[in-house]
Amino acid sequence: MDLNLTPQELRFRNEARAWFAGNVPKDWVKRRDEEESMLGRFEYLRAWQRKLFDAGWAGISWPKDFGGRGAPVMEQVIFIEEMARAEAPPMANVIALGLIGPTIIAFGTPEQKKRYLSKMLSAEEIWCQGFSEPNAGSDLAALSTTGVLDGDHFVVNGQKCWTSYAWAADWCELVVRTDPAAPKHKGLTALLVDMHSPGVEVRGLKQMSGESEFGEIFFRDVRVPVANVVGKVNEGWGVAMGTLMHERGTFGAALQVNYRRNFNRLVEIAKRIDRSGKPASEDPVIRQKLAQCYAEIEVMRLNQLRAFSRINETGVPGPEGSIQKIFWSELNQRFQQVAMEILGPYGQLAHGSADAFDEGQWAYGYLRSRGNTIEAGTSEIQRNIIGHFVLGLPKSY
Amino acid sequence: MQFGLSESQQILKSNARKFFATECPIAEVRRIMETDTAHDKKLWRSMAEQGFLGVVFPEEAGGMGLGFVELAALAEEMGRALVPGAFLSNLFAGAALHAAGATKHLAEIASGEKTATVALLESSANWDPHAVRMPTLAGEKLFVPDAESADLIVVAARDADVPALYLVESHAVKKTLMPAMDLTRRLYKVTFDHPAAELLAKGGAARKALDHALNVVTTALCAEMTGGMQRMLDIAVEYAKTRKQFGKPIGQYQAVQHQCADMLLYTESSRSAAYYAAYTMTEGSAEARTAVSVAKAYASDACRETGNRAVQVQGGMGFTWENDTHLFYRRAKASEIAFGDATYHRERIARFVID
Numbered sequence: 001m002d003l004n005l006t007p008q009e010l011r012f013r014n015e016a017r018a019w020f021a022g023n024v025p026k027d028w029v030k031r032r033d034e035e036e037s038m039l040g041r042f043e044y045l046r047a048w049q050r051k052l053f054d055a056g057w058a059g060i061s062w063p064k065d066f067g068g069r070g071a072p073v074m075e076q077v078i079f080i081e082e083m084a085r086a087e088a089p090p091m092a093n094v095i096a097l098g099l100i101g102p103t104i105i106a107f108g109t110p111e112q113k114k115r116y117l118s119k120m121l122s123a124e125e126i127w128c129q130g131f132s133e134p135n136a137g138s139d140l141a142a143l144s145t146t147g148v149l150d151g152d153h154f155v156v157n158g159q160k161c162w163t164s165y166a167w168a169a170d171w172c173e174l175v176v177r178t179d180p181a182a183p184k185h186k187g188l189t190a191l192l193v194d195m196h197s198p199g200v201e202v203r204g205l206k207q208m209s210g211e212s213e214f215g216e217i218f219f220r221d222v223r224v225p226v227a228n229v230v231g232k233v234n235e236g237w238g239v240a241m242g243t244l245m246h247e248r249g250t251f252g253a254a255l256q257v258n259y260r261r262n263f264n265r266l267v268e269i270a271k272r273i274d275r276s277g278k279p280a281s282e283d284p285v286i287r288q289k290l291a292q293c294y295a296e297i298e299v300m301r302l303n304q305l306r307a308f309s310r311i312n313e314t315g316v317p318g319p320e321g322s323i324q325k326i327f328w329s330e331l332n333q334r335f336q337q338v339a340m341e342i343l344g345p346y347g348q349l350a351h352g353s354a355d356a357f358d359e360g361q362w363a364y365g366y367l368r369s370r371g372n373t374i375e376a377g378t379s380e381i382q383r384n385i386i387g388h389f390v391l392g393l394p395k396s397y
Numbered sequence: 398m399q400f401g402l403s404e405s406q407q408i409l410k411s412n413a414r415k416f417f418a419t420e421c422p423i424a425e426v427r428r429i430m431e432t433d434t435a436h437d438k439k440l441w442r443s444m445a446e447q448g449f450l451g452v453v454f455p456e457e458a459g460g461m462g463l464g465f466v467e468l469a470a471l472a473e474e475m476g477r478a479l480v481p482g483a484f485l486s487n488l489f490a491g492a493a494l495h496a497a498g499a500t501k502h503l504a505e506i507a508s509g510e511k512t513a514t515v516a517l518l519e520s521s522a523n524w525d526p527h528a529v530r531m532p533t534l535a536g537e538k539l540f541v542p543d544a545e546s547a548d549l550i551v552v553a554a555r556d557a558d559v560p561a562l563y564l565v566e567s568h569a570v571k572k573t574l575m576p577a578m579d580l581t582r583r584l585y586k587v588t589f590d591h592p593a594a595e596l597l598a599k600g601g602a603a604r605k606a607l608d609h610a611l612n613v614v615t616t617a618l619c620a621e622m623t624g625g626m627q628r629m630l631d632i633a634v635e636y637a638k639t640r641k642q643f644g645k646p647i648g649q650y651q652a653v654q655h656q657c658a659d660m661l662l663y664t665e666s667s668r669s670a671a672y673y674a675a676y677t678m679t680e681g682s683a684e685a686r687t688a689v690s691v692a693k694a695y696a697s698d699a700c701r702e703t704g705n706r707a708v709q710v711q712g713g714m715g716f717t718w719e720n721d722t723h724l725f726y727r728r729a730k731a732s733e734i735a736f737g738d739a740t741y742h743r744e745r746i747a748r749f750v751i752d
Binding site: 003 | 398399400401402403406466634637638645646648649650651653654655657658659661662665666668669670672673676680688690691694695739740743744745746747750751752
């Protein structure tokens with residue numbers, strides 16, 4: 001066990017740190033909190049990602065030939081830690097960077113890699129992931145969107161839902177049923193679909209937080225070239241699982257950037273807010289709760305670091321990634337509740353209230369965190385995965 | 398950067414696992430726990446021969462001169478095997494002697510020639526060394542682990558309002574058993590009536606030695622707790638795979654399966670935190686005290702929750718004396734309390750990161 005940086009890692013760290021010191025925009029948190037429109041925030045982050053890409057910081061562990069840096073996965077971890085340290089804004093094209101890019105790297109053809117990867121890194125093309133459907137959520141393999149072969153195209157019909165960034169996406173990794181006669185896991189195919197194709201319609205899905213981060217996508221006779229199949233026809237389940245392993249196992253790594261920033265901000269607030277004539281940060285109960293949050297954020301970071309060290313050796317994330325998914329989602333819900341307790345009556349104040357802390361971000365964060373244990377596979381599904389695939393208990397479903 | 402055991406650390410760990418599987422199977426644990434001191438001299442000698450008693454102590458003091466990650470790997474295996482007796486109390490004393498520069502005594506401890514413990518808690522039951530009130534050397538110490546099997550006792554006291562560490566021979570003091578939940582380790586009330594004592598350190602040096610020794614033993618304990626959690630998880634999962642109700646293994650029911658998943662989450666997370674604490678201790682980094690408290694705050698709750706689930710998953714069987722779970726469950730509670738529970742360590746974290 002050695003968490004010291006190798007000379008190469010140290011050079012990388014220093015270079016990243018110096019770059020962030022000179023380039024992190026100072027107005028991000030203010031912009032995030034004050035910006036009215038989701039699109040406005042998104043365009044800001046897209047411009048930021050482009051800046052990172054131009055400086056060679058996007059896709060640290062992606063192949064050099066496709067715009068990445070070709071560095072070991074541990075440098076990706078170092079990069080995330082440096083982003084956190086610099087309080088840098090996140091990148092815009094998160095679904096592409098975290099999930100679909102790694103899937104194309106693992107399963108895609110040389111042509112697909114050449115065509116798509118570098119435009120993911122530059123945020124020139126934004127991606128979404130078309131997996132869930134109204135009648136196929138946790139039981140994803142029951143999905144019913146169809147792809148019917150017609151010459152050198154698949155003709156796609158159906159509906160996807162809960163699709164993050166559908167409203168911004170240029171492309172979609174879509175899983176469709178191509179062999180209705182086969183058992184449910186064996187008749188699926190993963191397609192790369194141009195969201196600007198005729199027959200694609202996106203509708204916003206308004207969430208309890210008031211935003212429409214997610215969308216529904218309707219496909220009506222959408223023609224997708226056979227060349228856009230990822231992996232093999234009718235072997236899409238394995239491709240989808242590859243994507244989901246990334247979603248569970250490594251996607252949460254970047255979250256520590258936000259979590260640490262939120263924790264530090266909450267401590268500042270606790271020092272200012274009054275509790276029985278003293279700052280809340282001196283209240284023994286509040287101190288216990290803040291310290292528990294700190295400990296759990298730290299444990300999340302360490303779990304991720306261990307997981308990345310394993311991936312560094314094995315090359316792929318395994319089913320134990322479900323632990324990370326449960327951890328980050330349930331931790332954020334606990335953290336947001338602690339924030340509510342510290343803020344007291346101020347916690348409920350929404351965006352637009354002159355008296356709200358941080359432009360109402362805490363009320364938003366509290367509501368938004370409810371989705372954490374549902375999106376990217378519910379906590380129940382993650383526990384099924386751990387039970388069956390990690391602990392070897394009989395499959396429950 | 399690599400968060401995982403190196404090859405030599407792996408070898409040490411798997412050797413330890415084999416050693417305890419042979420020398421201290423659960424039947425042997427049950428035999429030893431029925432003895433007066435729950436400390437077996439023969440097992441202790443074999444552990445000494447392996448070098449286990451001096452893993453982190455310098456070679457010139459008869460130790461192996463290894464780091465805290467190696468100690469954690471060993472402690473994890475000991476926790477998994479529920480090794481009874483004085484390992485942790487002896488480590489605690491050794492670390493205090495080491496930090497106080499008492500090399501001669503340390504060599505006796507590291508070699509297994511003598512065993513030692515530390516008398517810290519008083520009736521206030523406060524783990525904070527600031528809370529020590531006993532004057533030189535008259536009064537009572539409570540919850541002293543393994544005082545009967547120990548040859549030497551390191552005593553935290555106050556000399557004219559200055560913290561001081563002394564060393565006394567165990568036979569020179571009165572020891573009264575405090576019957577307690579964990580059957581594999583004994584606690585004693587120790588009464589001091591001006592025994593012959595050697596001053597080890599005084600003032601800031603005494604305080605520093607005690608702080609360091611507490612971090613060392615707490616780190617090892619967190620790793621040991623992880624091993625205990627892993628064993629409780631393994632026992633419960635094995636049961637859930639074989640026990641059938643309504644015609645199916647109970648592990649097929651999600652209500653049971655999800656409890657097992659939680660146990661894995663707690664175990665793996667405790668493991669991450671324990672090894673990180675060990676790593677920062679080896680590096681001597683300024684972060685070490687926070688990392689130790691994070692590990693202990695997390696493991697204290699996680700170990701209890703894992704135990705609760707292990708009993709629940711096994712239903713009535715988990716509640717029986719014959720099932721081994723309760724032995725680990727009892728140890729889990731003692732470990733949760735030892736060297737400060739989650740509440741104690743969270744307040745420490747608050748002091749380090751909020752104030």
